Amino acid sequence: xxxxxxxxxxxxLLGFVILFATAGRLPASAVAAVGVGSVGLSAVIALIITAxxxxxxxxxxxxxxxxxxxxxxxxxxxxxAFRLDPLSLVMMxxxxxxxxxxxxxxxxxxxxxxxxxxxxxxxxxxxxxxLILVLADDLLLLYAGWEGVGxxxxxxxxxWYRDPANGAAARKAFIVTRIGDTAMxxxxxxxxxxxGTLAIPxxxxxxxxxxxxxxxxxxxxxxxxxxxxxxxxxxxxxxxWLPDAMAGPTPVSxxxxxxxxxxxxxxxxxxxHVLFELAPAxxxxxxxxxxxxxxxxxxxxLNQHDFKRILAYSTISQIGxxxxxxxxxxxxxxxxxxxxxxxFKALLFLAAGAVMMCIGDEHDIFRMGxxxxxxxxxxxxxxxGAASLAALPLVTAGFYSKDMILWGAWTSGRxxxxxxxxxxxxxxxxxxxxxxxxxxxxxxEMQIAARSRYGWRIAVPLGVLSVLALGxxxxxxxxxxxxxxxxxxxxxxxxxxxxxxxAAPATQATVMAIASFAALAGVFIAYLVYLRRVRAxxxxxxxxxxxxxxxxxxxxxxxxxxxxxxxxxxxxFAQLNxxxxxDAVYDGVAFSSRVSHAYLSRTQTGRVRWYAGWLVAGSLxxxxxxxxx
Amino acid sequence: xxxxxxxxxxxxxxxxFALGLVGxxxxxxxxxxxxxxxxxxxxxxxAFIAGGARWAQPDxxxxxxxxxxxAAAEVSVGLALILALYHRLETLDADAADKLKG
Amino acid sequence: MTAAFxxxxxxxxxxxxxxxxxxxxxxxxxxxxxxxxxxxSIFYVLGAPFAAVLEVIIYxxxxxxxxxxxxxxxxxxxxxxxxxxxxxKPRMWIGPAALTAVLMAEVAYVLWASxxxxxxxxxxxxxxxVGIAFFGPYLLAVELASMLLxxxxxxxxxxxxxxxxx
Numbered sequence: 023x024x025x026x027x028x029x030x031x032x033x034x035l036l037g038f039v040i041l042f043a044t045a046g047r048l049p050a051s052a053v054a055a056v057g058v059g060s061v062g063l064s065a066v067i068a069l070i071i072t073a074x075x076x077x078x079x080x081x082x083x084x085x086x087x088x089x090x091x092x093x094x095x096x097x098x099x100x101x102x103a104f105r106l107d108p109l110s111l112v113m114m115x116x117x118x119x120x121x122x123x124x125x126x127x128x129x130x131x132x133x134x135x136x137x138x139x140x141x142x143x144x145x146x147x148x149x150x151x152x153l154i155l156v157l158a159d160d161l162l163l164l165y166a167g168w169e170g171v172g173x174x175x176x177x178x179x180x181x182w183y184r185d186p187a188n189g190a191a192a193r194k195a196f197i198v199t200r201i202g203d204t205a206m207x208x209x210x211x212x213x214x215x216x217x218g219t220l221a222i223p224x225x226x227x228x229x230x231x232x233x234x235x236x237x238x239x240x241x242x243x244x245x246x247x248x249x250x251x252x253x254x255x256x257x258x259x260x261x262x263w264l265p266d267a268m269a270g271p272t273p274v275s276x277x278x279x280x281x282x283x284x285x286x287x288x289x290x291x292x293x294x295h296v297l298f299e300l301a302p303a304x305x306x307x308x309x310x311x312x313x314x315x316x317x318x319x320x321x322x323x324l325n326q327h328d329f330k331r332i333l334a335y336s337t338i339s340q341i342g343x344x345x346x347x348x349x350x351x352x353x354x355x356x357x358x359x360x361x362x363x364x365x366f367k368a369l370l371f372l373a374a375g376a377v378m379m380c381i382g383d384e385h386d387i388f389r390m391g392x393x394x395x396x397x398x399x400x401x402x403x404x405x406x407g408a409a410s411l412a413a414l415p416l417v418t419a420g421f422y423s424k425d426m427i428l429w430g431a432w433t434s435g436r437x438x439x440x441x442x443x444x445x446x447x448x449x450x451x452x453x454x455x456x457x458x459x460x461x462x463x464x465x466x467e468m469q470i471a472a473r474s475r476y477g478w479r480i481a482v483p484l485g486v487l488s489v490l491a492l493g494x495x496x497x498x499x500x501x502x503x504x505x506x507x508x509x510x511x512x513x514x515x516x517x518x519x520x521x522x523x524x525a526a527p528a529t530q531a532t533v534m535a536i537a538s539f540a541a542l543a544g545v546f547i548a549y550l551v552y553l554r555r556v557r558a559x560x561x562x563x564x565x566x567x568x569x570x571x572x573x574x575x576x577x578x579x580x581x582x583x584x585x586x587x588x589x590x591x592x593x594x595f596a597q598l599n600x601x602x603x604x605d606a607v608y609d610g611v612a613f614s615s616r617v618s619h620a621y622l623s624r625t626q627t628g629r630v631r632w633y634a635g636w637l638v639a640g641s642l643x644x645x646x647x648x649x650x651x
Numbered sequence: 652x653x654x655x656x657x658x659x660x661x662x663x664x665x666x667x668f669a670l671g672l673v674g675x676x677x678x679x680x681x682x683x684x685x686x687x688x689x690x691x692x693x694x695x696x697x698a699f700i701a702g703g704a705r706w707a708q709p710d711x712x713x714x715x716x717x718x719x720x721x722a723a724a725e726v727s728v729g730l731a732l733i734l735a736l737y738h739r740l741e742t743l744d745a746d747a748a749d750k751l752k753g
Numbered sequence: 754m755t756a757a758f759x760x761x762x763x764x765x766x767x768x769x770x771x772x773x774x775x776x777x778x779x780x781x782x783x784x785x786x787x788x789x790x791x792x793x794s795i796f797y798v799l800g801a802p803f804a805a806v807l808e809v810i811i812y813x814x815x816x817x818x819x820x821x822x823x824x825x826x827x828x829x830x831x832x833x834x835x836x837x838x839x840x841x842k843p844r845m846w847i848g849p850a851a852l853t854a855v856l857m858a859e860v861a862y863v864l865w866a867s868x869x870x871x872x873x874x875x876x877x878x879x880x881x882x883v884g885i886a887f888f889g890p891y892l893l894a895v896e897l898a899s900m901l902l903x904x905x906x907x908x909x910x911x912x913x914x915x916x917x918x919x
Contacts, residue, residue: 628749631684635676638852645859655758657871658864660799663762665860667769667792669853674773676849679840682778682824686785690769693812696804697792704799704873709886712804712878713894715796716887719811720898724905726816730823731912737827744840 023074024085026067027104030114031153033064034146041143050138054129057142061125061149065118072115075106083107083515086159100220105159109516112357113156113289116364120281121149123483127372128273130479131379137181141271144181148174152282156289161210161220164290168206168254171283172199178274179267191269198263202253209246212239226296235300244301247294248308251287255341258315262580264338265322268330272375275330280337280371281364288344288360292353292517299351309349309431313444316342318578320451324458325574328385329374332459335577336411337367339448343427346441352430353517354510358498359423365494366410366420369487370456373404376480377463380472387459392468400476401464403484408460410491412453412545415538419495424449426498428537429530442533446540453544461553500530660701668694681733681743685726692722754874758798765791776837778824782817789813799873803880 037060041053048056075085084107092100106114125145132141151170158164180192214220216239217228233240251257256264267279278284291298291308298305316339323335340363347356377393377400378384394401410420428449431441498509550556573579625636667690674687696715703711733743740747765788772784789812796805827833887895 626752628752629746630748631676631679631745635848635852638672638676638856642852642855642859645856649859649863654872654874655755655799656868657873658868659758659762660795660873661860661864663765663795665857665864666766667788669856670766670769670773672856673846673849673853676852677845678773680778680837682820682827683773683781686781686820687773689812689816690772690785690788693789693792693808696808697795700796700799700801700804701873703878704801704876705871707800707876707878709878709882712801712883713886713891715801715804716807716883717894717898719807720902723811723816724901726819727905727909728912730819731909734823734826735912743827743829743833 023070024080024106025087027071027085027087027106027157028089029067030064030071030118031104031150031157033060033067034153035150036060037146038143038150041139041146044139046137046139048139050133053139053142057146058122058125058129060146061118061122064149064153065122068114068118071106072111075111092162097218098214100160100162102163103159104157105222106157107516108512108514109289109292109357110156112361112513114153116361117149117152117156117282120364120368120487121152121277123486124273124277124281124368124372125149126479127276127375127483128271130477131273131375132271141178141181144174144177145274145277148178148278148283152286155286159222161213161222161225164222164293165206165210168250168286168290169203171278171286172196172203172254175199175267175278175283178278179270181270181274185269188269191263191266195263195267198260199253202250202260204249205246205253206250209243209250212243212246216243222293226294229296229300233300236302237300240297240300241304244294244297244304245307247290247297248304251290252311253287254290255284255287255345256338257287257311257342257345258318259580261315261319261338262577262584265331265334265577268328268334272330272371272378275334276368276371276375279334280367284337284341285344285360285364288341288348288356291345291348292357295348295353295517298348305349305351307349308345309434309441312342312345312347312349313441313448314342315339316346316448317444317451320448320455322574322577324451324455325571327388327575329378329387329390329459329463330371330385332387332455333367333370333374336370336452336456339452340367340411343424343445343448346445347427347430350427350431350434350441352427352434354498354513355423355426355430357513357517358509359427362410362419362423362491362494365487366407366418366491369403369484369491370407370411372480372484372487373400373407376400376476376484377404380474380476381470382473384470387462389469390463391466391470392464393470393472394464396468396472399481399484403488404464405460406488406491408456411456413449413537413541414453414545415534415541417492419491419493421538421541422495422499425500425534425537429500429533432533446537449537450540450544453541454548457545457548458552461548465553500534654704657701657705660704661698664694664698664701667691667697679745681736681745684745685729685733688729689722689726692718692725754798758795758874761791761794761798764788765795774841776841777834778829778837779821782820782824785820786813786817789817800875800877802877803883 037056040056041048046053084105086103086105088101088103090102092102125142128141128145132138135141148171151167151174153167155164155167155171158167176192176196179195180189182188183192210220213225217225217232219225219228229240229243253260264279264284268275270279298308319335319339319342323332323339326332326335340359344356344359344363347353347359377390377397380397380400381390381393384390406418410418412418413421413424415421424445428442428445431445432438434441496506499506576582671687671690671692671694674690675684678684678687696718699711699714699718701711703709703714736748737743768784768787768791772781772788775781775784789808793805793808793813796802796808
């Protein structure tokens with residue numbers, strides 16, 4: 023059954039080819055059938071493969087499928103090969119399953135859009151590219167998928183291309199991630215020249231033999247790969263593109279800019295964790311960047327008015343948690359949080375999309391209000407997603423994964439309590455900002471009428487994702503709460519388990535209790551400030567707080583900073599460079615040919631006799647040379 | 652029969668050729684220009700005949716006949732062009748057809 | 754025979770000079786015919802009777818008649834002659850004459866260098882020899898000439914139809 027593996031990326035790719043080749047000539051029902059069906063079939067195959075993998079694990083806990091040899095240049099023989107191991111299995115399941123639900127949702131959400139076929143073509147291509155990314159056995163093939171998802175991200179952010187702002191957002195996403203991608207390519211070349219291969223298992227085998235821990239080359243390679251991961255996963259300093267990426271349709275934001283693509287950086291680091299373990303400085307940097315990003319983004323999310331931008335900053339913040347986990351060496355926790363985050367963030371986006379669809383595409387949360395009565399399913403789903411994001415204790419999936427990360431940060435050798443404290447503050451702010459959205463949008467006075475309703479194709483994904491957002495966490499619970507270890511045992515073969523720190527279960531329970539308290543406190547604060555509007559909240563209207571509010575609203579001014587530090591000096595330099603000496607040479611060529619043209623064109627009198635005369639003169643000169651010379 | 656010095660025969664040919672050339676360059680009337688071209692072609696034929704006679708071979712005459720063929724074809728096309736041009740421009744002035752002026 | 758060559762040459766040159774200086778197209782054509790007939794007699798003197806006959810029949814006959822037809826079709830009349838006269842000015846001969854003088858000088862230099870021991874016209878080459886050579890080694894040239902004539906025919910036919918779009 024494992025031999026079916028190649029079908030999982032091939033089916034969405036086939037769907038893309040069909041939709042792309044027909045270029046919108048198919049009726050909408052056929053487009054939906056192809057677009058949703060291809061991913062659905064892919065998800066079914068992924069399930070079959072998973073069942074087969076779990077019941078009869080292949081030897082060495084991985085399955086390798088070579089499709090063909092890409093090229094052969096000397097010793098460079100990259101193969102197009104897929105590698106299924108527990109890590110890629112988890113990724114594949116989440117991508118196909120969440121992808122299928124979001125496709126199903128889109129088939130109703132995007133109905134009537136003129137680019138219906140184009141939308142599904144791009145989405146299918148995205149799923150195919152993302153599956154290639156996670157299944158690749160070779161960093162080169164991984165990079166092909168990496169660029170493929172980047173392309174689809176560009177196409178889908180600028181999906182409504184008639185508005186120039188959307189095109190600008192798409193370009194921004196492409197260019198900013200390109201900076202990271204360039205670093206990553208350099209890293210790949212470095213790895214290849216030093217280790218002579220790009221196949222991931224061989225790389226991971228040779229790297230520790232070739233380089234001692236902390237060596238400069240290993241540090242450089244890890245730093246360059248980290249650059250790629252930062253761009254794709256929207257971490258500081260390359261996080262600025264993600265909030266603008268919300269210009270795309272909401273299902274795109276859910277699938278690409280929340281659930282899957284932006285976590286590619288997390289996957290890359292987890293996949294090449296051996297390299298990062300050889301470079302402790304870089305691993306510490308990963309943790310620091312993750313901690314800084316999660317705090318920055320959480321405070322920005324606290325101040326957004328746009329429904330989708332809140333969720334965008336929240337995504338950046340949650341990926342920050344994953345980076346924190348990676349940096350702390352809690353590899354399994356990062357992947358666990360990736361999974362639960364995919365569930366609850368997709369749910370949040372889809373619920374928000376359903377709300378905005380029903381109230382006529384209004385994005386400002388302060389113009390909504392009191393919608394829980396009119397849109398009960400969307401409200402329930404959003405509430406579940408918010409609870410999971412805020413990590414409300416015991417019942418939500420987010421609680422278990424976030425707890426695992428915090429516990430990992432606490433026990434990690436580097437940073438330890440400082441990283442944990444950052445995560446804890448982040449958890450508090452996360453609870454505040456997401457319940458701010460819940461209270462403002464769904465409670466209070468009704469300000470806007472819900473015009474339309476949604477059908478089963480929107481309701482079913484919301485329901486399924488709600489179940490997952492609640493129950494998805496029970497595959498891994500801490501020692502104090504049942505001690506289920508299914509998830510980490512599954513990933514054992516790929517990712518090293520964290521060094522066991524001698525800590526009493528009591529300590530773990532205490533840490534967990536503090537985190538739970540932070541989450542509940544956040545909800546309560548949000549309730550006081552945004553629903554009860556207690557008098558103390560008037561402090562928010564003072565000018566100093568307002569200034570801070572604007573600063574955070576603009577995402578800590580990173581766009582402004584980059585504009586001043588990078589864009590403007592570059593433009594200034596380009597302007598300066600326009601009239602340099604090199605140009606003068608080419609201008610001179612143009613000038614001299616123009617002048618000579620002006621003179622030579624005077625010889626073109628249009629008089630035949632004149633031409634004949636010169637013909638004769640030339641012939642005479644030629645004869646003279648022949649005769650006298 | 653002693654014959655004529657080759658240089659004299661060629662001299663006559665060159666003089667006729669030169670006169671035709673002067674006619675082409677000096678006259679503005681297209682009919683006269685075409686006539687002058689005929690003079691030049693005929694002069695070229697004369698040079699071929701003189702050369703062939705010098706070596707007592709038929710090749711000179713053969714070249715003359717080929718030149719004759721060329722002249723016939725050239726005149727038929729040339730005259731047709733002159734007629735077409737006259738219908739369009741209402742004049743035979745070669746300088747009037749200067750649309751190619753740069 | 755030598756005298757006949759020089760007399761014919763003198764007639765040819767003089768009548769050509771007259772032909773290129775006339776203002777009336779018909780006069781010029783008549784002088785041209787005279788020039789061609791003189792050239793024919795030169796051919797005869799040089800021992801090429803076949804070429805001489807063709808010169809008379811085709812050049813002086815067919816081609817010149819074609820010219821006469823065209824001049825008739827143009828129907829130029831007195832006004833054209835007057836205009837032609839206004840175009841013929843002494844000044845306009847200077848440039849072409851200078852170029853021609855250079856040409857003459859160059860050729861004269863060549864001829865002067867090879868003036869000795871070259872005599873032409875001692876043997877007569879009959880039409881039979883010409884014909885044998887024509888359909889022997891020059892067969893391809895004959896075919897090419899026929900193609901050329903066909904092309905000329907087609908072109909003249911096409912151009913002569915005039916502008917039918919009007």
